[in-house]
Amino acid sequence: MKSLITPHTRHSAALLSLVLAMSFFSCEPEKEVQRVRFGLISDVHLPTMHDSEVRIRAFVDSMEIAQPDFLIELGDLVTPAPQYQSLYDIWDGYLGEKYSVIGNHEMDGGYGLEQVLEHRKLERSYYHFEKNGFQFLVLDGNDKRTPDEKGYRNYIGAEQQAWLRETLSRVQGPVVIFSHQSIGPLGAMHNGEEIRQILETHNASSPESPVIACFNGHLHYDDARQVNGIWYVHVNSAAYFWMGEEYEHIRYSEEVDEGFRWIKYTAPYRDPLFAVVEISSDGEIIIHGKQSEYVGPSPWDLGFPETDREAIRPAISDRVLHVK
Incomplete structure (x- = not known):
């Protein structure tokens, strides 16, 4: 019997097989890209600035639009001081989901951590929450290195380190860390290198749930740098860069200076600074920041040291960061 299979039918059969194979694979569900967006502000220092209410109000109003x-x-x-409650109420009045990190100045005026936590409606100063498949860890850099340590602190103690290791061991999904003091290489955390090692050890053993970024305030810097696969992002102050008493300069008026005695030691930003951050599970971090200018002379006009000049600017820079 003459074969019914011809070169043409063989070609058609092969093409049909390819189409069927492509159809099969196209039916496999693609891995869904998860995304999260959050509004970010730091170091408002209510009420160091005479226009603190304007600055925190601008942030909250913008976030009510951005959602x-x-x-x-x-x-x-x-601080929890009653005379500042009306300023805090602007932040607290935002009806959406919101979180706080404890800074070193929250305890100014003789307030203790327990009073600050009660004021912020927090059970403790370090904690974990989840959103859209992302894991967020809040750390407290105000632990004491020694029982009798006085003044401002920049340290994460053994108890908190144990919590950090345990929490990282059980979370599922990309991890983002928030702190006030920096645990990155450009920072003031006394044991930042030790904390970074905890994060890097976790990433080596749990690549499916890596720490991808750490956001901090404190230094009033605008900076982002990646170290061993983790981004460390400095979020600039909403209000000013602190210079110190040796760079005293009256920026506004004698009347303002009389009521707000710390302003003359700062380089204030004309506009309030804050950001919206978007993170996707495919490894992209987008920071939508704000640009401003100094009120009066810049730090360099007043002879401020050139150290870290690239990070000292009246801005939170727009950035697109890629997680390796």
């Missing part, structure tokens, strides 16, 4: 998944302030917002 991110949550807000977070990275510390040094305000």
